[in-house]
Structures are given as structure tokens and as C-alpha cells.
Amino acid sequence: MSHGGVALPKKERLILEFLTSGGPMYGLQLVEHSGGALKRGTVYVTLGRMEAKGLVESQQEPLPPGGIGLPRRLYRPTALGERMLRAWTAFTRELAWEVKS
Amino acid sequence: MTGANDGRRAPGTILLKIAALVFSDHVLSTVVQPTISDLQREVANAAPPGLTRLRARWRGYRAFWTLILIAPFVSWPSPTDEAGAVAFPEAIARLAIGSIVVTLLLIIGPVLGAWVAAVTAVGTLCAILIHAWYIRHPSDLAVPRGAHGRLPQINFSSTDVADNIGGLIFVVGSVFIVVIGVPSVIWFLSAATLAGGGVAWALAAWHASHPKNGLPENQIVLR
Numbered sequence: 001m002s003h004g005g006v007a008l009p010k011k012e013r014l015i016l017e018f019l020t021s022g023g024p025m026y027g028l029q030l031v032e033h034s035g036g037a038l039k040r041g042t043v044y045v046t047l048g049r050m051e052a053k054g055l056v057e058s059q060q061e062p063l064p065p066g067g068i069g070l071p072r073r074l075y076r077p078t079a080l081g082e083r084m085l086r087a088w089t090a091f092t093r094e095l096a097w098e099v100k101s
Numbered sequence: 102m103t104g105a106n107d108g109r110r111a112p113g114t115i116l117l118k119i120a121a122l123v124f125s126d127h128v129l130s131t132v133v134q135p136t137i138s139d140l141q142r143e144v145a146n147a148a149p150p151g152l153t154r155l156r157a158r159w160r161g162y163r164a165f166w167t168l169i170l171i172a173p174f175v176s177w178p179s180p181t182d183e184a185g186a187v188a189f190p191e192a193i194a195r196l197a198i199g200s201i202v203v204t205l206l207l208i209i210g211p212v213l214g215a216w217v218a219a220v221t222a223v224g225t226l227c228a229i230l231i232h233a234w235y236i237r238h239p240s241d242l243a244v245p246r247g248a249h250g251r252l253p254q255i256n257f258s259s260t261d262v263a264d265n266i267g268g269l270i271f272v273v274g275s276v277f278i279v280v281i282g283v284p285s286v287i288w289f290l291s292a293a294t295l296a297g298g299g300v301a302w303a304l305a306a307w308h309a310s311h312p313k314n315g316l317p318e319n320q321i322v323l324r
Contacts, residue, residue, distance in 0.1 A: 028139045040139065040160065041167025048131040058131075069111035069141035070134050 008088040011038060011046050016055065016077055016085040024076040047075055055081035112144050112158060113137035116165050123169070123196075136164055198287075201277045208273070212266055221274075228281045 008016075018033050019025060027047060031038045038046070050056045058073040077085070120133040140161025147157040202225050210218040276294070280287050 026139075027135050028143070039167070040136070040164035042171060044132040044135045045168070045171070047135075048128070051131065069113075069145065070117075070138040072138045072142060073135045 008084060012050055012055065013085065013088060014038065015046065015050065015075075016081050019056065019075060019077045020082055020085060024074050026072050026074055028072075030075070050081070051075075054078055055084060111141045113140045113161065113165070116140075116162070120165075120169070132168065133165075136168055137161070140165065198277070198280055198284075201273065201280065205270070205273055205277055208266075208270060212270070225277075225281075228278070232281055232284075 014034060014037055015030060018030055022033065025033070027043050028040070030047075031040050031043050047056060047058070051058060055078060056075050057078050058075045060071045060073055063069075063071045117133070117137050120129060120137075124133055140158070143157040143161060144154055147154040205225075206218055206222060209221050276290055280290060
């Protein structure tokens with residue numbers, strides 16, 4: 001269900017919530033914060049999709065001198081991502097209230 | 102890029118090379134590299150006891166192979182509208198070929214013995230190497246005039262195949278060879294295999310329910 005491109009899937013909403021409340025995070029930190037809701041094997045697929053939509057942005061950390069391996073990516077929400085989260089939260093709250101009453 | 106330093110090699114370097122064969126640069130940088138980076142960071146930060154590091158490696162490798170398994174079935178909008186930013190159709194083709202190779206080796210080993218399986222594995226490796234070499238060095242030989250209408254062909258349908266496990270191996274092997282040689286026909290072969298299986302199943306079901314019908318009047322024996 002795409003809702004004409006304005007839907008916010010559960011995992012994307014969760015990531016936006018973590019990034020908005022906890023500040024910029026690495027992918028692995030998001031997985032650890034989620035308590036099992038996000039998986040290591042798929043979190044970057046979701047983040048990649050969100051980045052393409054403009055909901056988050058990422059930056060490669062500089063590798064320390066003498067360090068080996070690949071640099072990590074630090075993710076933070078964009079202004080669009082924050083607005084999307086606020087709008088979606090208000091929408092679901094409104095919908096829940098409508099259903100209840 | 103993988104950061105090998107002072108003779109040390111970070112874990113996941115080979116995984117990255119494997120991924121580079123399968124994925125586009127965009128997927129590699131946004132999805133695969135961060136996954137491997139997590140593996141490397143976790144192993145580096147693990148306490149000295151070997152078991153802790155082993156666990157960290159296990160989690161990282163599991164994440165990588167999970168990604169490899171699900172990636173062909175996932176798609177997301179590309180930051181640009183360029184077609185092919187995500188190389189998943191090619192990844193699917195490679196996964197399909199890999200599955201056929203593994204299936205072939207699994208069937209051949211127990212049925213025809215280790216020697217045949219080894220020869221098949223070596224042949225497979227040679228086919229992949231030849232294909233990879235051809236991709237990197239495409240032929241630029243001039244094609245003579247008039248040759249376009251007379252392409253060499255091998256008609257597999259005229260080959261007699263028995264209705265036993267040997268026949269199955271021959272069919273799977275033939276399909277595999279064609280797919281390795283001409284990867285662009287993989288969709289056609291997949292669709293043809295599915296359609297053929299469907300027709301065979303329907304015929305078998307019809308013959309089972311109408312045992313007397315469907316035989317040719319002159320009783321021509323079909324081989």
C-alpha cells in the first residue's frame with residue numbers, strides 16, 4: 001500500500017524516531033536500539049531506500065590513521081524526514097482517535 | 102578501499118570482492134560496505150578471548166549472507182533516474198546460475214561419483230573464467246558479409262535423452278552450459294522450463310485420468 005508515495009512503513013518510522021530522538025547513529029547502533037525490530041542484514045537496505053527518498057542522509061566517518069577496514073556511515077534525519085515523521089504521527093493519532101470515537 | 106594495512110587484512114575483504122561481482126556500485130557503497138564495515142568494527146572491538154571474536158565474526162557473516170540472499174528480491178528508488186543503478190536483475194541471473202551449479206554438483210556427486218563431480222566442477226570453473234575473460238575482452242573480429250544470416254546452431258531438441266536421472270542431469274547440464282555461454286537467455290530458459298514442466302504435468306495428469314485415450318491410431322512408438 002503506497003498511498004501515493006506518502007506512506008511511512010513501520011521500519012522507516014522506527015528509524016526516524018530513533019534518529020530524531022537519539023541524534024545521528026550508525027546502522028549497528030540502530031539495530032541495537034531497536035531490540036530486534038531491525039535486523040543487521042536488512043537495516044542498510046531500509047536506510048538506502050530512505051536515503052533515496054530523502055528521509056535520511058549519511059556521511060562516511062573518517063578512518064583513523066593506521067586504522068584498517070571500511071569507514072562506517074553515520075545517519076541523520078533530513079528536514080523532510082522529520083516533517084514526515086511528525087505528519088505521520090499526527091495522522092495515525094488522529095486516525096486512532098477517529099476509530100475509537 | 103578495504104584498508105589493508107601493515108600486512109593485516111580486515112575481515113570481510115573477500116566478502117567485499119564477492120559482493121563487487123554481484124552488485125552495482127550504488128548498492129555496494131550504500132548497503133554492502135556498511136554491512137561489512139559493521140563486521141570489521143565489531144571484530145576489532147571484541148574482547149581478546151577468541152570466542153567473543155568468533156561470535157562477532159559469525160554475526161557479521163550472517164548479516165552479509167542474509168543481505169546476499171534477500172538483495173535480489175528487494176528494490177528501492179535510485180537517487181537518480183538512471184536505469185541500472187541497482188544491478189539486481191544481473192544479481193538474480195548470477196544467483197540463478199550459482200543455484201544451478203550447486204544443484205548440478207549435488208546431483209552428480211552421489212549419482213556418478215566424486216571423479217565426475219570434480220571434472221564437472223573444474224569444467225564449471227573453466228566456463229566461468231572463459232565467460233569472465235570474454236566480458237573483459239569482447240571480440241572485435243570483423244564479421245564477414247553474409248555471415249549474419251548463417252549463425253552456427255546446436256539443436257538440443259534433436260538429442261535423444263532417456264527418461265531417467267541421466268536424462269535429467271543432461272538437461273540441467275545443457276541448460277547450465279547455455280546459460281553460462283549466453284546469459285541473456287536465462288529468462289527465456291526459466292520461462293521455458295516452467296512452461297515445459299506445466300505442460301508435462303498436465304499431460305501426465307490427463308493420461309492418468311484417461312488411460313485409453315490419447316494414443317496414436319497407428320501406434321507409432323515415441324522415443
